[in-house]
């Protein structure tokens with residue numbers, strides 16, 4: 001079956017557009033003017049009139065969490081709470097409105113103390129006990145690196161003032177000498193466990209909702225971190241089922257995480273070897289490690305103490321030795337490594353770990369740094385020189401531009417989120433959103449890279465505007481750049497003969513509208529492998 005899309009403005013590469021695309025068996029066969037392509041297309045083929053609209057390669061999000069996007073749609077949403085009292089009210093309301101969902105516990109997500117107008121402090125068990133003392137409550141901070149819980153959850157987790165601290169994570173002790181309900185980094189898993197997990201059927205529904213949302217905003221590929229430690233059998237089974245049932249509307253590449261080396265080893269012996277993958281829709285990807293925490297939670301690992309929290313340098317979730325061991329094992333098995341790094345110390349140390357794992361100083365496995373936020377020029381130069389992938393989320397500026405200077409000072413802030421410098425240094429860059437930390441909608445993300453303002457348009461001239469990139473560059477990082485991150489740049493990320501027919505048609509022309517309006521662009525059609533998977 002062949003399809004022609006004609007009468008469009010298809011982005012081929014910088015400065016080059018074409019009107020029409022011929023698609024055959026899920027691949028792009030020909031691009032050119034309407035006359036050229038229509039003359040070439042068989043009479044009976046399906047014809048789609050693009051009505052002059054702009055066509056882009058499908059967006060490829062280089063790092064997100066697809067399952068959590070689904071969960072976000074059903075957990076108590078705390079992202080609009082502007083005070084501790086509002087968090088409490090939000091929790092109470094959710095319990096009243098969803099009595100079935102909270103039978104065994106209340107799981108909320110999205111609060112951010114920097115947005116609180118009463119006290120800008122982390123919520124604790126005393127706050128959450130106001131919602132309920134009967135069921136466990138865990139409320140994740142927007143970044144997921146801090147979780148607050150009520151007294152019931154702490155009891156269920158069996159944590160007391162006598163419990164030893166966890167490896168790479170902390171539960172706080174309050175003034176009364178008892179755990180105060182605040183958990184960070186690796187300790188968060190211990191408390192989240194008190195809430196029963198989804199049934200396989202519920203989980204599948206969450207993925208379906210997430211996938212449908214993702215294609216509706218223009219994603220045709222995701223590089224997703226859903227495997228965490230020992231849930232790989234469950235996640236693999238689920239994704240294969242969706243695929244077999246034709247519900248995998250986008251291409252999915254795993255980023256798999258392990259907290260324990262033994263679990264990574266077990267995985268290498270089982271699912272990693274045996275999972276059935278055709279590489280076109282479902283693919284195995286890199287080992288995803290977590291080196292540090294988040295800027296918002298002040299757990300990103302810094303070379304200097306936080307200016308607004310003297311004595312605190314952040315948290316190293318993995319030691320240097322652990323990093324070397326994990327990277328070594330990955331490389332031995334030919335596996336790429338990508339690592340969550342926020343602070344300058346985390347980035348610098350991780351690059352050193354990578355460097356030690358490379359053969360002949362070449363980054364052949366395309367190891368990457370995910371987030372890569374707090375940088376100075378020497379770090380950026382090291383990234384470029386060693387050809388380490390920078391997998392960045394420009395949309396993080398929406399929140400971070402309000403706090404980064406107070407956390408690390410103006411000087412370091414001015415060389416952080418340095419998107420243009422990365423381009424000048426010719427680094428390999430891939431864009432993503434880390435959804436659901438931010439929405440997986442790519443247009444606010446492109447807007448952030450291009451104008452460097454928050455979603456309300458602040459600051460007027462942009463935040464360190466010399467680091468703005470242009471629209472073409474942002475789109476390239478989000479398509480061919482992300483494809484490079486998964487060794488797919490020969491088949492994904494361009495509208496070109498031989499490439500997958502993964503493309504989107506936009507309601508408005510991203511190349512000519514005022515840049516401040518890019519964030520509001522809607523998708524009218526999404527096509528994956530020549531099939532229309534979303535239509536407005």
Ligand SMILES: [Zn+2]
Nearest residue numbers: 064065225434
């Ligand atoms: Zn993430």
